[in-house]
């Protein structure tokens with residue numbers, strides 16, 4: 001049905017095939033429900049954890065009161081399991097009235113009154129991954145409904161559809177989002193569902209896109225994502241830039257699965273990989289040292305660097321990986337030295353800036369990436385020695401002399 005519609009639009013010459021909403025000039029930052037709160041819908045048994053307006057309002061209040069908003073976290077994103085299982089008589093999707101008694105327009109107003117933005121979740125197929133109504137055959141009405149509610153971001157998942165349809169359907173939703181006239185950040189799960197994704201077309205149509213499996217609350221999961229991004233087999237890294245970012249999935253700091261060093265790894269690597277920083281945790285219960293990492297302005301400055309260039313893995317020797325990310329002003333770099341090993345002692349990594357790929361003949365002034373403390377001045381061939389804890393990271397910023 002929608003294929004016919006695409007052809008009609010193309011013939012009329014009004015087809016808009018580019019994401020032209022001006023959003024995500026740097027990786028979006030905020031909070032998202034899925035990893036921590038999943039599809040908990042029983043508010044009687046789990047009043048504090050169920051997917052409900054009170055959960056999203058509570059997390060919004062925390063973003064503001066605990067300083068997250070001040071450092072850039074602004075989206076509160078609802079993931080799966082928010083609507084009723086059936087559409088209404090007009091074909092519109094309906095938020096579950098027992099869990100969202102005030103309705104979505106009211107919730108969006110609440111977020112906007114606090115200077116925040118509200119994101120919502122849909123699916124390109126007939127059902128969402130959790131079995132709620134999907135947008136297939138309803139894209140126009142869903143885009144308009146979301147815009148009417150005042151929604152600011154849409155994650156469009158890709159369950160329950162025919163793989164041949166992605167290349168038509170995802171751009172079609174972008175067309176309908178544009179048609180509403182409301183700037184809505186568009187997050188596509190498209191590449192995660194197809195073989196050999198056409199990243200050029202994906203970047204033309206989506207602001208951010210998931211390209212790998214779901215993050216779980218574990219170090220293994222974080223490691224496998226970093227491995228996928230390091231391998232960059234489909235050459236997706238080069239499509240990152242203002243307006244377009246690869247999305248390796250949510251930040252899990254504050255949950256159960258990561259040690260302190262592993263939390264440092266996720267934050268630092270998501271900064272180097274120019275990744276969206278969408279926390280999925282309980283902001284009512286975050287340990288101080290974790291909160292410090294989530295609020296770390298030096299890490300966030302790397303993540304939000306205006307050039308939007310995604311860092312790459314420069315070397316891989318046993319368990320040691322070296323990554324770098326070009327920063328502004330041109331010539332400056334973030335450098336991450338990652339120890340994926342699990343031997344009890346720290347690895348001593350002895351390298352040079354030249355080996356890492358830096359080229360300024362006058363050398364570099366290097367600061368520590370988490371604290372900004374001065375490490376020293378290094379020529380390209382000076383020994384650059386780093387002690388890296390097991391499943392840990394050292395992060396630096398190098399500015400040309």
Ligand code: GLA
Nearest residue numbers: 034079080128129130157214
């Ligand atoms: C998929 C997505 C997840 C989450 C769930 C919801 O698995 O990749 O991020 O949105 O669906 O059902």
